[in-house]
Amino acid sequence: VIDSHVDRRETDVASLIEDARKALEGARERLLESYRNYLRLLARTGMDAALRDKADPSDLVQETLLKAYQHFGRFRGRSEAELTAWLRQILARNLTDLVRRYRVTEARQISRERSLERILEESSQSLGRLIAAPGSSPSEAAQRGELSVVLADALADLSDDHREVIVLRSLEEHEWDEVARRMDRSEGAARLLWARALKRLRPLIEARL
Amino acid sequence: MNDALPSNADLDARLVQVLDDYLAALQAGTAPDRDELLARHPELADDLNECLTSLAFIHRAAKPAPAGLVAETVRGPELEGEVLGDYRLVREVGRGGMGIVYEAEQLPRGRRVALKVLPFAAALDPRHLQRFKNEVRAAAGLRHANIVPVFAAGCERGVHFYVMELIEGQTLASVIADLRRENPKEARSEGRGMRRGTLRFPIRASITLARRVGAASRAAPEAPGTGYQRSAALWVRLGSPDLRSTFARSPVWGCRRRRRWNMLTRWGWSTATSSRRT
Numbered sequence: 001v002i003d004s005h006v007d008r009r010e011t012d013v014a015s016l017i018e019d020a021r022k023a024l025e026g027a028r029e030r031l032l033e034s035y036r037n038y039l040r041l042l043a044r045t046g047m048d049a050a051l052r053d054k055a056d057p058s059d060l061v062q063e064t065l066l067k068a069y070q071h072f073g074r075f076r077g078r079s080e081a082e083l084t085a086w087l088r089q090i091l092a093r094n095l096t097d098l099v100r101r102y103r104v105t106e107a108r109q110i111s112r113e114r115s116l117e118r119i120l121e122e123s124s125q126s127l128g129r130l131i132a133a134p135g136s137s138p139s140e141a142a143q144r145g146e147l148s149v150v151l152a153d154a155l156a157d158l159s160d161d162h163r164e165v166i167v168l169r170s171l172e173e174h175e176w177d178e179v180a181r182r183m184d185r186s187e188g189a190a191r192l193l194w195a196r197a198l199k200r201l202r203p204l205i206e207a208r209l
Numbered sequence: 210m211n212d213a214l215p216s217n218a219d220l221d222a223r224l225v226q227v228l229d230d231y232l233a234a235l236q237a238g239t240a241p242d243r244d245e246l247l248a249r250h251p252e253l254a255d256d257l258n259e260c261l262t263s264l265a266f267i268h269r270a271a272k273p274a275p276a277g278l279v280a281e282t283v284r285g286p287e288l289e290g291e292v293l294g295d296y297r298l299v300r301e302v303g304r305g306g307m308g309i310v311y312e313a314e315q316l317p318r319g320r321r322v323a324l325k326v327l328p329f330a331a332a333l334d335p336r337h338l339q340r341f342k343n344e345v346r347a348a349a350g351l352r353h354a355n356i357v358p359v360f361a362a363g364c365e366r367g368v369h370f371y372v373m374e375l376i377e378g379q380t381l382a383s384v385i386a387d388l389r390r391e392n393p394k395e396a397r398s399e400g401r402g403m404r405r406g407t408l409r410f411p412i413r414a415s416i417t418l419a420r421r422v423g424a425a426s427r428a429a430p431e432a433p434g435t436g437y438q439r440s441a442a443l444w445v446r447l448g449s450p451d452l453r454s455t456f457a458r459s460p461v462w463g464c465r466r467r468r469r470w471n472m473l474t475r476w477g478w479s480t481a482t483s484s485r486r487t
Binding site for chain 2: 147148150151166169170171173188191192194195198199201202205
């Protein structure tokens with residue numbers, strides 16, 4: 001199922017990229033909009049909780065899409081894998097700018113609990129590790145790139161709690177006590193929530209394949 | 210919640226446990242056969258099946274790339290023959306954790322240089338990029354006959370690179386291997402020098418270049434060991450992610466010099482990774 005989906009999607013996206021390059025009416029918007037959930041998931045995992053208090057991941061995504069829209073002429077690729085790599089690069093740059101901005105602010109208020117530097121450290125770690133990872137061959141990379149877009153879309157349709165527990169446990173791979181602490185629940189409750197979330201997720205994935 | 214999971218708390222707990230074990234196995238790369246797992250827990254079958262599908266999909270979509278594969282995105286045909294700024298990449302001469310080195314031609318002058326490129330994927334990670342920049346800065350600030358000089362650095366179409374002198378020769382590792390084959394006694398002296406303290410650094414042979422000198426070596430490659438400069442060009446790779454292990458693995462570094470070793474590592478490490486006051 002997954003492989004045939006990948007083939008179909010590859011042609012769809014390639015022709016949409018072609019349209020967007022020719023600046024056909026609305027093609028660029030449609031193309032970039034379909035990566036909003038993907039970028040939001042990246043921004044969400046790229047910004048840790050302390051940073052998310054200060055800035056909304058959605059704003060970061062909005063900024064990223066806007067820049068991508070304005071500078072679409074600079075994008076040279078033809079495949080979805082190249083497009084997602086390009087979008088990630090813009091996002092990473094925005095994220096770095098954001099952290100730098102807050103680091104300046106932070107320097108003025110010395111008594112902060114955690115240094116923003118550490119936040120950047122952790123953020124970029126998960127950002128780099130989680131999805132910026134190309135595969136061992138170009139086709140595998142393309143496939144994984146596409147699958148993470150599908151995953152991000154499916155996760156976006158879950159309830160906030162369900163999405164959060166899957167991100168914390170299955171993507172960021174935190175230990176259960178840490179997941180429980182971040183979600184402000186008991187460990188048992190968090191684990192149960194995770195199982196429910198996985199069960200809910202399956203039809204959402206299948207609907208997109 | 211009105212999910213159709215068994216209300217029985219015991220079943221729930223077991224389901225979570227099985228899923229957790231499966232996730233751990235996936236992460237370890239030893240996922241058990243799904244049908245077998247389902248058969249082993251018939252009481253959980255439906256829920257387990259759905260949850261396993263989700264888990265496997267998440268894992269497939271987001272699993273991190275194995276180390277070393279990151280460089281693949283800029284490998285081979287994509288960059289060979291390409292022009293980056295003033296440089297045309299001719300061929301790949303080597304790759305490591307921090308980048309890929311190409312032989313390149315400086316277009317206006319036709320000069321041959323070595324060009325080190327940060328893999329595209331690594332440039333996405335601000336820490337890698339910072340390390341790469343630190344490496345360029347540190348290397349450009351060093352001037353010594355035995356350190357490969359840096360000529361220039363730049364970024365072209367999102368590809369970060371810097372330009373070094375091209376050393377015609379081979380890595381110390383292969384020189385040592387040659388020496389060992391031809392003349393076992395000669396090769397051992399390298400290790401002895403280290404033990405006697407005449408060599409100040411533990412040299413990592415695979416990143417150390419031996420420059421070919423004199424016509425004799427070119428004319429008589431069958432006599433290795435005579436043609437190579439004794440003090441091999443030491444290629445300082447500050448900021449390499451495996452810097453710590455490079456030094457930590459060195460077997461010949463004795464306790465007496467522990468203090469110097471620490472200083473070296475700390476200096477190298479903090480220079481390479483500090484982004485505190487940039």
